[in-house]
Amino acid sequence: MNSELVEILKDDVFINEHCHQNLIEVEKLLKRLGNRKFSSFLEIGGCHGGSLWIYTNLLINFAGKVIVLDIDVNQDLKNVVWKLNRLGYQVTSYEKHSLGFLRNFDGEFDFVHIDGQHDYHVIKQEFALVYPKLKKHGIILLHDTFNFRITSGAHIGCVDFREELEQKYRCENFISNDSSVCGITLLEKNV
Numbered sequence: 001m002n003s004e005l006v007e008i009l010k011d012d013v014f015i016n017e018h019c020h021q022n023l024i025e026v027e028k029l030l031k032r033l034g035n036r037k038f039s040s041f042l043e044i045g046g047c048h049g050g051s052l053w054i055y056t057n058l059l060i061n062f063a064g065k066v067i068v069l070d071i072d073v074n075q076d077l078k079n080v081v082w083k084l085n086r087l088g089y090q091v092t093s094y095e096k097h098s099l100g101f102l103r104n105f106d107g108e109f110d111f112v113h114i115d116g117q118h119d120y121h122v123i124k125q126e127f128a129l130v131y132p133k134l135k136k137h138g139i140i141l142l143h144d145t146f147n148f149r150i151t152s153g154a155h156i157g158c159v160d161f162r163e164e165l166e167q168k169y170r171c172e173n174f175i176s177n178d179s180s181v182c183g184i185t186l187l188e189k190n191v
């Protein structure tokens, strides 16, 4: 596994069983991004802070600005935010619904991770609100775009939206071939 990834997963603040990322997929994504770093990161769906911890440590410049949204900011997420701020990042959490937050936010991002409500209509609106705020060459990641629980319908909204997006934009998918596949879809804004 990527040595930097191995190192940050050892930190006590990272709770492995609460992280919703498939690490094989994350590793493939990291390989694709190489040495790229971002300076303004928005995460929709902080949950227990798993992906926030991984992506901020590995993809954000020191002193980079990070916003994390969740409708329920729990103590684990607060701990991750606290630790990242101690490391020098500027992380702020908001206990807000993504759509309400995005409608009132007029800043820009160069990296967005959409992993909140896995409902087609919500993701579509999140994307529509976030895309104009994405800087040129910025990236959007969508999570659970190939989820194995698709048969139960749990993540069908993410899968449907990814299929729709692929009709209009060039998307890259990072998927593990084991039964715990989640699927990460990357879209880079080239205009």
Ligand SMILES: C[S@@+](CC[C@H](N)C(=O)[O-])C[C@H]1O[C@@H](n2cnc3c(N)ncnc32)[C@H](O)[C@@H]1O
Pocket (backbone or CB within 6 Å): 018, 019, 020, 021, 044, 045, 046, 047, 048, 049, 050, 051, 052, 069, 070, 071, 072, 096, 097, 098, 099, 115, 116, 117, 118, 122
């Ligand atoms: C699948 S979890 C995120 C997992 C996390 N990104 C990780 O990899 O560890 C989804 C989170 O999104 C939050 N959420 C759901 N709908 C939301 C919305 N509309 N706006 C903000 N957060 C939302 C939920 O409370 C939950 O904590």
